[in-house]
Amino acid sequence: MSYGGFTKDSGSTHVFRHHQSHRKTNAIKSVLDRVGPVNCDDSVSALLPGGFIRRNLPLRSMHRSKLMPEDHRSSSKLNSTLRTCQPELKQRLPNKNIQKKGCRYWLLGNCVRGDKCHYLHSLFSGKGLSMLVQLKGHQKAVRGIALPSGSEKLYTCSKDGLLQSWDCHTGQCADANNLGCEIGSSVSAGPWVFVGMLNAIKVFNIDTNAEYYLTGLVGLIYAMTVERDVLFAGAQDGTIYAWKFNPESNSFQGPALLKGHQGAVVSLVVGANRLYSGSMDHNIKVWDIDTLQCIQTLNRHSAVVMSLLLWNQHLFSCSLDNTIKVWATSEDCNMEVIYTHNEEDGVLALCGAIDAEAKPVLLCSCNDNSIHLYDLPSFSQRGRIYATQEIRSIHIGSGGLLFTGDEAGLVTVWKWVSESGSQAS
Numbered sequence: 001m002s003y004g005g006f007t008k009d010s011g012s013t014h015v016f017r018h019h020q021s022h023r024k025t026n027a028i029k030s031v032l033d034r035v036g037p038v039n040c041d042d043s044v045s046a047l048l049p050g051g052f053i054r055r056n057l058p059l060r061s062m063h064r065s066k067l068m069p070e071d072h073r074s075s076s077k078l079n080s081t082l083r084t085c086q087p088e089l090k091q092r093l094p095n096k097n098i099q100k101k102g103c104r105y106w107l108l109g110n111c112v113r114g115d116k117c118h119y120l121h122s123l124f125s126g127k128g129l130s131m132l133v134q135l136k137g138h139q140k141a142v143r144g145i146a147l148p149s150g151s152e153k154l155y156t157c158s159k160d161g162l163l164q165s166w167d168c169h170t171g172q173c174a175d176a177n178n179l180g181c182e183i184g185s186s187v188s189a190g191p192w193v194f195v196g197m198l199n200a201i202k203v204f205n206i207d208t209n210a211e212y213y214l215t216g217l218v219g220l221i222y223a224m225t226v227e228r229d230v231l232f233a234g235a236q237d238g239t240i241y242a243w244k245f246n247p248e249s250n251s252f253q254g255p256a257l258l259k260g261h262q263g264a265v266v267s268l269v270v271g272a273n274r275l276y277s278g279s280m281d282h283n284i285k286v287w288d289i290d291t292l293q294c295i296q297t298l299n300r301h302s303a304v305v306m307s308l309l310l311w312n313q314h315l316f317s318c319s320l321d322n323t324i325k326v327w328a329t330s331e332d333c334n335m336e337v338i339y340t341h342n343e344e345d346g347v348l349a350l351c352g353a354i355d356a357e358a359k360p361v362l363l364c365s366c367n368d369n370s371i372h373l374y375d376l377p378s379f380s381q382r383g384r385i386y387a388t389q390e391i392r393s394i395h396i397g398s399g400g401l402l403f404t405g406d407e408a409g410l411v412t413v414w415k416w417v418s419e420s421g422s423q424a425s
C-alpha cells in the first residue's frame with residue numbers, strides 16, 4: 001500500500017480484478033444488475049461486506065427470536081415482552097475508553113491539557129478499526145460517498161456542490177467538478193454513479209464516460225437506492241421517483257411516481273421485493289416493488305426517520321427521536337417493532353459492516369458528533385468514532401474499507417483490523 005493511500009491489499013485485489021473483468025465482458029447488459037452482492041456470484045458476495053445490507057427479508061419466516069435472549073423466545077406477546085426485555089439487553093461495556101468522551105479541543109487541534117486531559121485524544125476508541133487517511137477537499141457537509149465496483153477512484157459529493165474523485169492508491173484528489181447546486185445524495189451501481197441534486201440527478205458511467213441528467217423531479221434528492229434495474233430517488237417534495245434502465249436504448253425510462261409521504265423522503269432501502277422509505281413526516285412506508293403501491297405505513301417514530309438498514313430478516317430504522325427500532329414481519333405479513341434501542345441523542349445514519357473477524361457490526365451516527373459501534377445482534381458497545389461535526393455519510397467498501405463523511409466536509413477512510421492488529425483482507 002502506498003503512503004497515504006487506501007489501496008486494497010492483495011486479498012481484495014482479487015475481488016477488484018474479478019469485478020473488472022466481469023464488467024468488461026458483460027458491458028451494458030449487466031448494468032445495474034450488480035447492485036449488491038446478492039446479484040454477484042457467490043465467491044464475490046462472500047467477500048464483499050456490502051452483502052450485509054442486501055440479504056433478503058422474507059415475509060413469512062420471522063426469526064425474531066435470534067435478536068432476543070433465549071428466555072423470551074417462547075413468548076407470544078411479542079411487542080410487550082420485547083419492550084420489557086430491554087433492560088436485559090442493556091449495553092455491556094467491554095472497553096473503559098468507550099465510556100470516555102472524545103476531546104473536542106483535541107479534535108480541533110487545540111487541547112492545552114495534553115496528557116492530563118480527562119477526555120480521549122483519539123478519533124476512535126475500541127478495537128478492530130484503524131484510520132488510514134483523511135481526504136480534505138469539501139468545504140461543506142459530505143452528502144454521498146460511492147466506490148463503484150471495479151473503480152480505482154472513490155467519489156464523494158457535498159452540500160458545497162462539488163463532486164470529487166479520489167485516487168485509491170495515493171489518496172489524492174483526482175478531479176473536482178462543481179455541479180453548480182447543492183448535492184443531497186449519491187449512490188453507485190455497477191459502473192454507474194448517480195448524484196442527487198436540486199431538481200435533477202446526474203448520471204455517469206465510469207467505463208464509457210456516458211453522462212446525462214434525469215429531470216422532472218421537485219426539490220433536493222436526499223436519498224437514492226438501486227434494485228435490479230430500477231433507480232429509486234427520494235425527494236424534498238415527499239415523492240419517490242423511479243426510473244427503469246432499458247439496456248436496448250441504454251437509457252433510463254420514467255420516472256414513475258410513488259406518492260404518499262407528507263414530508264421529504266430522506267432515507268431509502270430495498271430488499272426482497274420491498275422498498276422502505278423514511279421521511280420527515282416521521283413515517284416509514286413499505287412499497288411493493290412490482291406494483292409500486294404502498295402496502296404499509298409504519299408510524300412508531302416520533303421524529304424524522306433519518307436512515308434505514310436491512311440486516312438478515314430485519315429492518316433497522318433510526319430517527320431524531322433518539323431511537324433505533326428493529327422491525328420484523330409478523331405472521332399476518334405486517335412489519336412490527338421487536339426491539340427499541342435508545343440513544344442519548346438523535347440518530348442520523350445507520351450502516352452495517354463486517355469486521356476483520358467476520359462479525360457483524362452496526363454503526364450508528366449520533367448528533368453528538370460520534371458514531372457508536374455495536375456488535376449484532378446483542379447491541380453490545382464495541383467502539384466509538386469521534387469527529388468535530390456530525391457524520392451523516394457512512395459507506396462500506398470492499399476489502400474491509402469503511403468511509404465516513406462529516407458535516408465539515410472531511411472524509412475519513414478506515415479499515416477493519418483483526419484484534420491482533422493485522423489488517424483485514
Ligand SMILES: [Zn+2]
Nearest residue numbers: 103106111117
Ligand atoms: Zn483534550
